[in-house]
Amino acid sequence: MVEPRTPHFPSSFPASPAPARQQPGMTQIPQARPPQLSRKVTPPPTSAADQSVGPEEIEPRIPTNVIDAPTQRFYAVAVFLTIQAVKIADIAKLYTGDEGDSISELMFCFKWVAIDGLFFWFLPFMRIPWLTFSPSTTFLQIFGFFVINMCFSFKYSLVPFGSIWYSIWKTIYDRELSLSERSVKIYDITHNSSHIQGKYTVHILPEGAAMLNPDQNCYCLDDTSSSSIVLPIRINGTEPLIIQLMKADFETGELQMIDIKEKETKKLLKQAKRYEDPNLRYLQYTVKSPGLYRLTKVRDISQLDVRITQSEALVVQCPRASIQVADAKKRDRCSGDLSDLSVAIEGLAPLDIKYSRIVKDTPVMFQVSRIYTENFQSPLLSGWNKKESLLRDGTNLKWGRRETINMPLNEALSSPGDWTYAIDSVRDACGNLRSYTRESEDGERLLPKAEHLSHTFTVHGRPQASFLRCDPLNPMSLPPGRETSIQFNLDFQKGDGPYTLQYAYSPHENAEPGDKAIEPVVKDVKIKTQTSGITINEPGLYTLKSIANKYCQGDVMEPSTCLVITPPKPSVAITHENILDKCSASSVGVTIDVTLVGTAPFNLWYRLIRDGATTEVKKFVIDRTRYQATITPSTAGHYVYEFYRLDDKWNEGLILDHTKLRVEQTIKPLAGATFADNVSITRKACIEQPVEFKINLQGIGPWKLKYDLIHAGKRKHFEMKNITEPVYTIRTPSLNVGGKYGLALVTVEDVSGCQIFLDSEAKIDVRFEKPRAAFAPVDGKMSIRALEGKEVSIPLRMRGEKPWALRVRNLDFPNEPPIVQTVEESNSHLRVKNAGRYELMDVKDVAACPGTITDTAKSFEITWIERPTLRLSESAVQKREREHLYVRKDVCEGDEDAVELGFTGSPPFHAQYLRSIKVDGSTTTGRKKLEDVRAGNYVTTVRLDTSSAGQHRYEFVSIADSLYDDPKEARLPKALVLSQKVNAKPSARFADTPGKMYRYCRDAGAGDDIIPIQLTGAPPFQLQINIKHHNTGKNEIVNIPAIETNQFNFKIPPHALTLGSHSVSVLKVRDSRGCVRKTAPQDAPFVYVAVADLPTITPEETRNDYCVGDRISYSLQGSPPFVVEYVFENVVRKASSGARFSRVAPGPGNFTITGLLDSASDCKVHLQLTKIIHEIPSVRISEGTKGIHEGDQAEIHFQFFGTPPFTFTYTRSEIPRKGGKPRVMEQHSQTTDEFRYSMYASQEGTYEVTSIEDKYCSYSAKGRK
Template identity: 30%
Template sequence: MSSATKAPNTPPRAAPDSPRIPLSIFNAPSQRLLALSAAAALQAYKLSKSLSLWSTHSQTRVLDSEIALYRWSIIDLLAILFVWWLRIPRLRFHKSIWIAAIVVFCALNWVLFASWKLPISHLSAYIVPTTLQSAFTFYKAPQEHRVRLKDVIGNRDKHLRGEHTVRVGGFSTAKLNPTTQSFCFPDSASAASSKHIAVPILFNNTDPLVLAYSVTPLNDDGSLGDETEVEMQGRELEKSRIGLVNDDDDDFFDPNHDIYNANTDELAMLPRGAGVSAPPRLQKTQNIRYIPLTSSALPPPPFIVRLKHVVDKGSELDARLARTEAIVVECPSAGFASGDPVTGGDRCVGDKVGLQLGVRSAGGASVGWSSQSPAGEDAKKLDNIGSTAYTTSQAHVRAVSTTTSIPINMTLERSGQYSLELASLQDFFGNEPFPSLQESGLQHAESAVHYASHPLPLVQFSACSAEEPVRLLEGKGMSAALGVNVMGVDASEGPVDVQVRYFDNPDLVVNSASHILNTQIATGDTHSALQVNQPGYYKIQHVAGKYCAGHTQIPDVCGVKTTPKPTIDMDIRTIEDCSGEVGIRALMTLTGEAPFKLAYLVEFGNEAKRVEKRIMSSRDELSLTPEREGKYKYTFLSLSDRHYRDIALGEKGKGITATQVVHPLADAHFAESSNKRTVWSCEGGHVDVNVEFKGSGPWTLEYQTTGTSASSITKPVTYTQADIRDRHHTITVPIPEEIDRLGGQFMISLVSVEDSRRCKKVLSQNDYTVQVQRVKPTARVFGVDRATILDGQTANIPVRVTGEGPWKVAYRHGGREHSVTTHTRQTDLVVDSEGVYELVGVHDAHCPGNIVQDEERFELDFIPRPLLSLGGEGEKKRTHHTLAPVCRGDDSSIHLAITGEPPFEVVYEHEHDGVREEERIASVRHNPLVTLDTDVAGKHGYAFSAIGDANYAVEGMRAGAVHVSQTVVERPWAQFKRNARVSYCLGDELKPRAHTPNPVIQLHGTAPWELELEVVDDSGSGRLVRVPGIRDPEWEVDLSPLTLNSFGAHRVGIVGVHDASDCVAFEEDVQAVEHGQKTTSKQNLVTTIDVAESATVVPLTRIEDVCVGDSMDFQLGGTAPWVVGYEWNDAPTTAKSKTSLFSRVAEEEGLFRITEVSHHSQQCPSTVDIRRYVHPLPSASVSEGDTYIEDIREGDQAEIKFSFIGTPPFTFTYEVRDILTSPGQTNIAQQRRENLPRVRSHELGRVLERHTVTDVMQHEHSIFSSLEGVWSCWIETSR
């Protein structure tokens, strides 16, 4: 409640994730824009610094690039952290993205500032456009301000001005039909509408004002008719400017028509006539107009068009006319025609088709057509068709059209589609047919004809011929089916009608009994059945398909033969024995065609059974002997053969009957399903066997036994048992004595049986076999009686048993009995405990057995596990060991004692400063050596906790871990406290200097110390210095009297350090102290000092005279940075340079003089006197700097004047370029008539000439020329 009352007085606190700059002061989009703009500006500045660095060739460029790499990486890191700290909305990313950004920018810095060997300064010239480079590239002027080169020297027009254009005009000409192309119109009598063509005219230096042409028709003999002249002017002439024909006269002359293009070379696009091989090119002074011709306003072709006169619009004079003409003839036409009214459609294979190819053309024609057939495609062509009709030498006689007819015959050899189609047609003048044949001069013709060739149906009888006739069964309404097959036609070319004639004689002579039968094979079927009911011969007379009449194939004659019904003749007799009649025997004689089937019925008391017997021959015997006594009735019902089924037997079809009283003979047989049995040792001395009797009882049975024992063959013993009244009786048969004792096999045989009528029957059935087994089952341990396994594994004790399975085997282990059941004679007892196993009993499927003596025991042992200890016998039981202290880096090791089978694997834990690490060692020795860690000072502990060998996997030691501890003592070490670079002059001693930072070495350990230092110069040669007795832990390097005799970078490195302890420092053991912890840093082992010679400056070129805008470049020698003193027009100036290249660009005329150069802070100065004289830039102009256009006629010359400003002698280069007239500009004549201003009305084209003129001593120079083009000054120089 108290918190609720205080809430209104508590000022709201900003959310922990809110932006650092409140959005009420600076909204989020503005913050993002400012941050991204600052980042972009920073990266642009970094890129410019990188390009500037790579463009220098200083000896310290590598060092400068490394410093820049570190500097910019820190700047980018601080910038990213600052943006992250601001928490700007939509610029707040996951920590991984910020880390990735830092990595990307550091990688970019490495690319820009690493010590690459690539020519970046040249590469940037290809990447950055020149205009962009010049716009953002600044140079220093001698006055120490920055200037752009384009501002100093200006653009090209500032020094090279003016141009002189010379245009040459030619003669006025006109030429009709310049490419001698041909033209054609369809026959006006057949044309349904007006057609249009356009005849081109080529003008040179002519803008036609009035144009007149004539049209002269040709007579049939080629002579000229009456000439008609047509004059065009005004709007009609303007229409003809566009050119190229189009069927639609409403838009054909529209300048906006799609087909028109002012930049298209119309002359090259025109069709070319005979004698014009290469396409002509339209020149600058030429243009093409067209005379539009309409068929409705002209006489019927052929006729001739000639140009009469042309008046030029500019000069109003007649143009020169070429003696050319355009001949317009009737367009060629061709087509297929036939005398048969059916020129296409369905035909049959083998038909011949006769066609006429009609061709109407002027001067003869070349016609080509293609034929398509099932065999493939073929193309044919005929030339000079109708050319023989022109027998006179009249000039234009070939322009008159003639008609020629060419016969074409075609045989349809295969079924399929056939077609003829015109492929090409061209007359003597090169004209092609008009698109519509109906408007041509050839009537009743088609450009293509198509035929469908159908195959001939082939018909024959199937499964029937005169030699193998069809069977016709007897009886009213019976018929036979004659199979008719058709071949050679497609399923869609049905139906097929077949006409069959009947003959009653094999000679196929037509008589009064002959008649015609018709059948039809439906569409899609290949078979039909013709039903007939008369025996005789049937012949296929005629076949008619849907399109074509067919043919017959063998067999085309089918015979029909009547087949009689089958009969049987039976002779039935009784079968008698001592007991009386026992059955009947029927002897049968059959007629018909096998196989036969006889059906009969057997009746006994109230039982009736129908039986069918299959008979394969015309004679057979049937014996019926019932097994039971009584009265039997046999009725033979029906007979069937191959053609007839169930023909009734006997009078009126009631069957053939026989009756008999049967007394069957006595019989006996074993009633059991199997005639084998086995008697085991634990069963009795006799065998019970079931016997089944037949006949009239009571019965007397005689049987005997015989067999084979283990040692001999037993004699047969006969037994007799009388007064057996039951049909199913069990006899008890004693086992022969020797077989009962030793075991073996004996057989029981039934000898004879006698019934109540004293009829005795000797039996010959299979014996009943009895196998007697008198051997008891046994069990024993097979093979080895001892085994050794790993602890935890299982062993198999091999046990072998005899008898009949399954067996139950009992054994004893550790005072307890166990039992297993097995179904095989060879089994294994699977055990996993060591000790002695003993078999005690066995029982098979029938009887108990015995254990084989001396083969009932098996002993199992385990392989011992590996053990680990340290040292000798006295230390095996110890689990904790402490070793003597050792210096850091010295070797320390222990020997382990291992029992087991190699190879061994030991796992132990290494603990130092609370950190534990698990380590593994592998060895094939029983006493492996373990190297202890001495790299880090402090207390180290080792716990050997697990071991494994060749038999056992690694696991913890059951006796407990073995512990080892050891202390590692720290070594003395030294490092440079400050690694800043120090500069010395050449010849100085390496010792501390006042008021200057000196390298300091920080020492650790026990005083006093002794240091070993090495000084290495740029050439790689080093000097070793030993400094003893150092007591101050921070020592300024003093190696005097060592003198620095070479300039460049020198490295001073710590080689070794010793202190008062017994431990000695290693060269690589140098550590730096950061936040109280020791970390290795090899950079602190070495410090670099720069030895500079006296600063020097050398000009890169020996030329003292330069022009305004030239760069004055000098090479500085020594150590960066430098201080350069120079004078500009006697005004002294001092400038600092961080790079070895010192450059200045003069923006005006004057004297530049370098007087002194020194290192930073005025170290090692040098006095020089280097001078550069700066001169102004020259300039040139054509036609006083203006754009001048001069028109001349062919043969005249124009004067081109050049003016110069500067110091003679002058050298200049001028060029002459082609004139490209821009679209929409007026031509020369129009400028002349309308007094238009003489300004440039063109674009500069290709360079026609370029020449250089030298040693011009005057400030003006003139050139006379009759060459057309644009003259301008290209480059100009002076002294």
């Protein structure tokens, strides 16, 4: 509602309505509509009172025909005030009672929390109009009074609460006394908007303009008959009447004019939505056919042509794509084939397409760009420049037609599996995109595409086949009357069966691959597994012809032929020759030559018959057709060898005629000797130890044996005679030199006297030295000092062949068993955990060769490093009560004291102690606190705690140094305790309340009054009292040497008092124990002593001219409170004041102080102090809004009120949009001596005054400071 305007000068302007907050929301128009802005008006927030229910909404609990609504509200307020009055009475009783009465405080809290809570809870139940609050407001009321009642119940919390409450109250209720002795609100005086009134708005009227497709978008139409799109036409600053469009057809190039008549234009205007700018509209024109559209003419309601910004709208047919398949039913392909697909793309060229290929669930994306037909010409080939026109004179528009392009997709199908080709999206030359990818509602998977957008087929691998382990160079043998299997090497996929294998067979004997043969027999075989083969029973040439599965023809690999032959029947021929001894000319063996026919390998079985009895059956395993064997029996006798059976690869158990294959001989064995053990292995031996070898002798004893011991190129001959046993043991002498030895058998001779030369030799490897063990020194010493309880490694030095077995004993523990350790390395360590003297006992190597111990390095000593200790210095204690308990002399509270600690060990040191205190007057000891002490040397100082009086106790519980730094091992077995008494400082306080004022007049005698002082401590006391003279700012010290009691009455010396105010404070007090308490003058409690004289008044400012709202302040000297008499607005007034008299000037006029009286005497001072108060200046600007054209001017008038000259500042702000905040464009200041001022404006904006100043006062739109 707009208030009626009057010709009077208004006191204030009505508040400008709050701009509606609008939230622009983007509405997407399908393909052609510009962005639409929706406006949302947010209602202003409502306060708690606004949420209460009015009388017309809810019927009260007590009907209004019984008690009307105002009376019900009066009763509710009366009950509330009564409750609060009773509460104030209880508060007075609470604060005048005993402070220690905690029961009354608790009862007060419970009582009034319950009463206030029930009142505010019951109030909404009554449903009294305007007093029915929401549950949240009721809760806040109950909670607020709960906090207030709690603060009143705990009396000691009222001081900070009162300060906080006072600050909040001053913020809400900012009122001060004015010269009229009424409370005024400073804000209302200093922020009176009536001093600056009015604003003037100048509008620059815009020119009308129209534009088609302002966003320069490209649009497309679907193939459906109902398809249409909306072209936006932007109208700015005018209202169109007639609109004309031109359409260029892509097929014929014909230009067609489209006239939008007045009736249709009004319909479009009615449907158009308005935006933030009221002059801006978007008309939505629907088209249903493709073409190039241009806006050619717009005429407004004034029959004037509207300026048209050149723009065009390109409307084409939407792009589309599909997959073309020659044979859609063919879903199976073979590896190596071509995909044989194509993609049909339609739309505005050049086109872009994205498609995907999925092989074995692995997708691969492809993108093909700029697809167009051969000899295609289009301005879009070089990119679409939206700033250039597509419709030019003589231009061929056939490029805008829909092009149909077939893009082949022929690629080799290399990988077996499922293949899928799918079209993902297609985009035309002007950016129209059609996506064929759709997601499910939950967004977790893609929906399948239509059949024409994807094609899936299965690629099958081609099988391969070849012969396994058979080819013309390696034929397969087939004995007569037997069957065998020819295996194939097959490679195929499971699930593609059955497999058909075709082979040819040439059935003639001894066939060769190059021979001319009869027409082969072709056979087909069904194969199900990769281990399949064919069973044959005839020799010949087998050839693989083909391999195929259910879908594909396979490949025949090499070897593709297999030759099968019939092996010959095995046979054997044997010749032999006796082996004669050169010495005795008797037979000692036989050499047998064997000639074989057949297929290797052969097994030739024979029986060995000695002296007419079969002893054993043996065989020769022969891998060739010619073989020679030598048989030399070791014992004498008549031997017969009968060969009775022959086996080859294909035939077993061929029985031979053993009567024809028989060899006989009589054997007289020769003498011989061999080592019983395996001489190929070198015998390991210890130095200085003999070696034994067992010898097997052959022939007829007794024997004579010669052998040599070989070392370092030298031979030592040995001969052993009359050996009667066939097994003899050779024992060498001690081998004292290490190295390689050889024991060679030279000759042997039996009873026949024939000497047989021997060639057997055994190798001996003798160690060069005995194993040796010794301890190694550490830093040149055969000892180590180590940390107690830690494992220590004693260095060992070993010689010989590893590993070694070592025994060590601890001489300090003779009853303990020795330490047995296996040492793997020459430079090793012996790990021990006990201190003592360790001695090496013996050592052996891996062959159990005994070793030696180095005498000079067979013992090693381990000692422990001492653990750290701490001690108190002798000067640190006054007496020692018992072991580990020390007492230090007493000190005063707050005095510095420290004790010196001494350490032994390896610095730095880390000690810990427990500190506790038993406060004077207490029967219990306080909680123990753990403290740390760190020292970089052997001595450190520990500062003792003297901040609190009482019995202090320090228990040192642990000590660690740089070596023993484990916290678990640092604890002392018995704590070291130090005790000290800390005496409390004496204190002195005034018996009366600090800050008390002792008053008397200037002529009164000094020293009549006394100031009682209460002392604590051990008498006698010494006092130092400070008297500060406020008039001079000087301090005077009074020393009182001996006070024997705890109560002292201080009399101020007469010479210390002068006219004015004084403060007395105690600076220092000392008792008989030497303890002193000092207090800084600014911190010491004090009392006042005032010597009164005639009061005086002094203005705080020297000026005589003030403005309305200023504070006029004076400083008063004398004895407060003061009574000030003054005249304002011709009214004589009296005001009571403290040391400062201050009042706010509520209006213009003269203010004169006529008298002053203080509380020290009845003397009144007569004065005549006058101040002049001036009115604040005001300005009013001609109000209104004026629209002008570009280049015109508008006249603005200003009217001033006050005392010239006037200086004012005005601003020009931009015209804000709804919901927006205006921005200041420029600011100017002007000065005039007149009460009226005019100016001309030619720029658009809102003109308003921000500040005004006259000769005495000033005011700004933000208020006076």
